[in-house]
Amino acid sequence: MLQTILVPFKGQGLKGILQRRRQTIAKGWKKYGMGYLFLSPFVILLMVFTVIPVVIAIYLSFNYYNMLQPPRWLGLTNYRILFMDDDIFLIAIKNTLFFALVAGPVGYIMSFIMAWVLNRIKLTRVRNIFALGFYAPSITSGIAMSVVWLYFFSGDRYGLINHLLIKMGFITEPILWNMDSDTIMPVVIIISIWMSMGTGFLVFLAGLQNIPKELYDAGAVDGVKNHFQELCYITLPMMKPQLLFGAVDSIVKSFGVFDIAVSVAGMPSPNYAAHTIVAHLYDYAFIRFEMGYAAAVAVVLFMFTFLLGRVVMKVFSSKDMY
Amino acid sequence: MQNTGSKKKKLRKKISFGWFMFYTFLIALVAFTSLPLVYMISTAFKPLDELFIYPPRFFVRRPTLQNFIDLLTAVSSSTIPFTRYIFNSLFVTVVVVGGTVIISSLGAFVVAKYKLPGVNWIFGIVIAALMFSSHVTQIPSYMVINKLGLLNTYWALIIPKLAVPYNFFLIKQFCEQMPNELLESARIDGANDWVLFWKIAMPTLTPAWSTLIVFSFISNWNDAFTPLIYITSQAKKTLPLALQTIAGGPGVVARSGAVAAATFITTIPTIVIFVWMQARVLETMAYSGIKA
Numbered sequence: 160m161l162q163t164i165l166v167p168f169k170g171q172g173l174k175g176i177l178q179r180r181r182q183t184i185a186k187g188w189k190k191y192g193m194g195y196l197f198l199s200p201f202v203i204l205l206m207v208f209t210v211i212p213v214v215i216a217i218y219l220s221f222n223y224y225n226m227l228q229p230p231r232w233l234g235l236t237n238y239r240i241l242f243m244d245d246d247i248f249l250i251a252i253k254n255t256l257f258f259a260l261v262a263g264p265v266g267y268i269m270s271f272i273m274a275w276v277l278n279r280i281k282l283t284r285v286r287n288i289f290a291l292g293f294y295a296p297s298i299t300s301g302i303a304m305s306v307v308w309l310y311f312f313s314g315d316r317y318g319l320i321n322h323l324l325i326k327m328g329f330i331t332e333p334i335l336w337n338m339d340s341d342t343i344m345p346v347v348i349i350i351s352i353w354m355s356m357g358t359g360f361l362v363f364l365a366g367l368q369n370i371p372k373e374l375y376d377a378g379a380v381d382g383v384k385n386h387f388q389e390l391c392y393i394t395l396p397m398m399k400p401q402l403l404f405g406a407v408d409s410i411v412k413s414f415g416v417f418d419i420a421v422s423v424a425g426m427p428s429p430n431y432a433a434h435t436i437v438a439h440l441y442d443y444a445f446i447r448f449e450m451g452y453a454a455a456v457a458v459v460l461f462m463f464t465f466l467l468g469r470v471v472m473k474v475f476s477s478k479d480m481y
Numbered sequence: 482m483q484n485t486g487s488k489k490k491k492l493r494k495k496i497s498f499g500w501f502m503f504y505t506f507l508i509a510l511v512a513f514t515s516l517p518l519v520y521m522i523s524t525a526f527k528p529l530d531e532l533f534i535y536p537p538r539f540f541v542r543r544p545t546l547q548n549f550i551d552l553l554t555a556v557s558s559s560t561i562p563f564t565r566y567i568f569n570s571l572f573v574t575v576v577v578v579g580g581t582v583i584i585s586s587l588g589a590f591v592v593a594k595y596k597l598p599g600v601n602w603i604f605g606i607v608i609a610a611l612m613f614s615s616h617v618t619q620i621p622s623y624m625v626i627n628k629l630g631l632l633n634t635y636w637a638l639i640i641p642k643l644a645v646p647y648n649f650f651l652i653k654q655f656c657e658q659m660p661n662e663l664l665e666s667a668r669i670d671g672a673n674d675w676v677l678f679w680k681i682a683m684p685t686l687t688p689a690w691s692t693l694i695v696f697s698f699i700s701n702w703n704d705a706f707t708p709l710i711y712i713t714s715q716a717k718k719t720l721p722l723a724l725q726t727i728a729g730g731p732g733v734v735a736r737s738g739a740v741a742a743a744t745f746i747t748t749i750p751t752i753v754i755f756v757w758m759q760a761r762v763l764e765t766m767a768y769s770g771i772k773a
Contacts (some may be wrong), residue, residue: 191595197678201649202638202698203644204584204641205610208640208644209646210606210610211625212618212621212622212624212625213610213613215755217626226583255682273510277507286763287756287763292512293515294755295516295518297747298518298699298755299518307520309569353514355710356574361692361695362690363639365688365692365762366655366688368763369655369658369689370738370767401655404651407611411611411612415614437616441616445616453615453617454490457613457617460614461612461614465609
């Protein structure tokens with residue numbers, strides 16, 4: 160933090176006032192200048208390459224825009240259609256909420272547990288190999304990944320899960336995992352969790368390293384008895400910043416679910432069982448070329464994530480730290 | 482303590498059994514999650530007939546280097562030397578990763594630790610931008626990059642990726658944990674802002690930027706989409722896009738082996754970076770331990 164230096168009163172009259180003003184400016188520069196200078200590259204680039212496109216997209220959501228003709232102003236029509244007449248969008252909202260409420264928290268908690276557990280391994284090499292193995296789904300390309308899940312969930316008798324279920328006598332006919340509208344969503348959820356735990360896991364792992372070890376010794380002196388108490392009283396409170404990051408990350412990712420749903424169930428999926436908000440958006444943007452309508456979908460999606468994000472930030476508010 | 486020797490022994494036995502179970506479970510889970518990696522490696526060495534076996538087989542039966550030879554043939558038949566693509570990819574990725582680490586860290590450090598008027602607004606904008614779907618901003622982004630005259634230059638691949646809200650948020654969260662006393666005492670010792678950032682903040686933030694390097698490297702190294710949109714001349718294409726063109730897309734049967742080999746080779750740098758950066762994260766702990 161910048162400390163304020165009290166400059167003793169110097170000089171009198173106009174000369175003194177001018178001198179003092181110069182000093183205030185100099186002090187202001189000294190106090191804030193470097194900070195704004197450090198901040199400026201990021202802020203300028205953010206404005207040009209992120210904020211301006213977002214503002215244009217929001218503007219487009221009030222227009223009809225097919226990317227060939229100039230946008231035509233529609234006012235709130237896109238939004239009215241979205242909520243009043245577009246039944247499929249309501250299905251998409253329902254599916255996305257269901258997905259986000261299950262896959263988000265489960266993936267989040269599992270990645271934390273894995274990071275916590277791996278952090279206890281003292282052998283560096285073993286720990287690194289395990290970390291690499293656990294992060295592998297995020298490293299490998301989508302193709303390798305889809306072959307692997309197909310190996311498990313294939314709808315014929317060769318699929319590993321069908322094979323096992325038939326062998327154990329639970330079912331006689333193979334289940335069409337990725338075509339039956341009842342099983343599509345659970346399959347999408349399982350595969351997504353499996354694939355997307357890597358980010359949170361790595362951040363938590365780094366966060367665990369960032370906790371001063373002395374705190375644990377101090378805790379032991381203060382009567383922290385077991386690992387569980389250590390987790391509740393030291394680790395979790397100290398990791399609030401990373402926990403918040405992980406939570407926001409999993410909200411954004413789980414509300415943005417699309418790629419895996421499409422690669423599992425295709426597009427459009429049977430009975431729209433895996434139709435998510437972003438799938439709806441993609442449909443209108445790049446298949447029907449109704450960019451304005453797609454932008455309206457994006458704005459609604461943004462509202463959802465932003466509201467939830469606010470809630471999460473309140474929960475993890477890190478103001479009480481240090 | 483001494484008289485409870487047998488009890489202790491029993492306890493130790495119990496603990497070691499617990500550890501055994503724990504490791505077994507952990508190994509099973511990690512083996513499960515590393516399946517795609519294993520599959521990818523073994524596929525690179527599969528002869529063509531094994532590549533198309535149905536149902537697909539996990540492990541290679543008769544490993545061969547034929548795929549790599551095919552890749553080499555395909556590569557040497559292209560008009561532009563292959564090293565050019567490697568250079569393009571390396572150049573773009575290194576500049577983006579290095580740039581984003583420095584720019585995000587500088588900004589995030591200020592937002593977290595300097596009490597400047599307006600920084601909360603900036604943080605709010607970053608979070609909001611993070612949450613806006615990137616699908617709909619693709620076309621406006623294209624408009625911006627086109628207006629700036631960056632199309633078909635390396636800059637189109639680099640500049641827009643320097644200020645990523647996600648990266649900023651990550652570093653900012655780690656900055657929150659930096660004790661204020663550390664910065665204040667350095668300032669009293671006469672350190673200016675620049676020294677403070679490089680000598681105090683960055684070393685403390687090692688776990689954060691090591692993790693960011695992994696994320697940023699993987700996403701930029703594998704990115705075939707951005708060059709597909711912004712780059713038209715063959716000589717400026719990056720590795721993933723060039724490999725797609727050489728292989729003739731995922732549907733071309735004859736070069737499937739070459740694609741498998743290429744996928745394997747392009748993944749190696751990411752694994753190296755991952756292992757290297759994880760080691761750095763660990764070093765940080767050792768360092769702060771010694772210091773205390």
